Amino acid sequence: MKSVTLKDVAKAAGVSYATVSRALSGSPQIGSDTRERIIKLCDEMGYTTNYVARSMVMKKTDLIGLVVPSIDNQFMSELAYYAEMSARSHGYNIMLCNSGPDLKQEKTVVKLLLGRQVDGILIVPQSPKTYENIRAYTDQVPTVFLSENLRDQPQSYVAADNSRGTYIGTKYLYELGHRDILYFGRRHTTTHQLRAEGYMKACQELGLQQRFVNSEFSRSSIANGYEMARELFSKPIDYTAIFASTDSNALGILKAADELHIDIPGRLSLIGFDNITATGLPRIDLTTIEQPKRDMAVQAVDMLRDKIENGTQGYVHQILLPTLIKRGTCKELD
Known part of the structure; x- marks a missing residue:
């Protein structure tokens, strides 16, 4: 099986490689009719951007790693959903990893994300030992902890009170x-x-x-x-x-x-x-x-983006207020 390349698209469109590249990058040097024709042809031929090659040139992958203990936990899945929506709205994609209950597995997935050259990592830690367990790796990449209150640890996190x-x-x-x-x-x-x-x-x-x-x-x-x-x-x-x-x-x-x-x-x-x-x-x-799951996720993504895009140093502890939701499982005693 052979991947479709820009050269294949250029040949099919009867234009140069540079023209296809400019059309896909939104260059004003390419007319709208030509751009639309090339984009339509890319879709028909099944062309996809080679993000690995692109990241080598740009020195940026537009990928954020998200590590959670278990995605089958509904709280974690909702938190992951809001994090992905927020990241996507700013041009980032999420690479989701389950760490499970094992500290070794948690370290393994963090190492995997570093190997994939993610721009930053959001992590819901599985235990108080997580911070020291992965510190050698999180020191190498912008990292924000999410949902877990690390008390006085010198690491950025967003959590509820x-x-x-x-x-x-x-x-x-x-x-x-x-x-x-x-x-x-x-x-x-x-x-x-x-x-x-x-x-x-x-x-x-x-x-x-x-x-x-x-x-x-x-x-x-x-x-x-x-x-x-x-x-x-x-x-x-x-x-x-x-x-x-x-x-x-x-x-x-x-x-x-x-x-x-x-x-x-x-x-x-x-x-x-x-x-x-x-x-x-x-x-x-x-x-x-x-x-406040949505606010927690959005603020964590914003905090991480600030580290990635602006090189912000230091750490921030953001604590959000919870809210009582009164429904039908509590009764006033006579």
């Missing part, structure tokens, strides 16, 4: 009359540590007992939330509300509760975190804390 999110969610449950609120989640990342801290801060201020169900799973998912909830519901329910650290966990809780005929919100109120699309569906109608 996770502690604030669980704080306002816990206070909302308290205002509804709940005094026995169970926190259901994990603490494997800084993000989840901060969410737990927000819950603990609210409990301390409100005089509530802190109650935890800690996940041993390295990632949140509906399946993992369901498995944890089945075990939780096998014991006496001496609490009136559950605060799930992610919407995925909350959806797993809803599934387990439905199977065991535990009425939500009649018997238990439930609140999640993230506001993924599925939570707004009529039969789910989950009360949740919204991370």
Whole structure:
């Protein structure tokens, strides 16, 4: 199989190689009729730009690497969607990589992106160890971390105020009359540590007992939330509300509760975190804390573009405010 080249297009069009090149680059030296004829011919012949050759000349690939722990997580897929839309609007394409739960794999995909000569990297880290694990590589290319709060690390990142999110969610449950609120989640990342801290801060201020169900799973998912909830519901329910650290966990809780005929919100109120699309569906109608996913992605892309295009040095920590989304899974106590 042979790729179609500019020379092939020039021969078919009866013009010079230079004329085809100028037509595709939008040069004003080429008339509009000639340009349209050449572009149409390129499409008919299946010509595609050789971006590898072009990048060698331009010293720029117009590629941004995006690394996420798992694209099958709906929050991650929505974040990736907004990042791609933002990058594309500025002339960049996204090269998406899943890092999985393995630090070695995370390093492998970052090395792959550097080998592909991406102009910059956006990365949703999988653990607090990520920064040091890939530092030797991110020092070589403009990099912005996304979604994960790295606290005081000297690296640019955009994240939601996770502690604030669980704080306002816990206070909302308290205002509804709940005094026995169970926190259901994990603490494997800084993000989840901060969410737990927000819950603990609210409990301390409100005089509530802190109650935890800690996940041993390295990632949140509906399946993992369901498995944890089945075990939780096998014991006496001496609490009136559950605060799930992610919407995925909350959806797993809803599934387990439905199977065991535990009425939500009649018997238990439930609140999640993230506001993924599925939570707004009529039969789910989950009360949740919204991370501003679109704003996070857009600001991360803008921050990375500034590093790529202007050579901006140093780092920026951008923390965005979450929002309480009131729906139907929380009930005011009598």
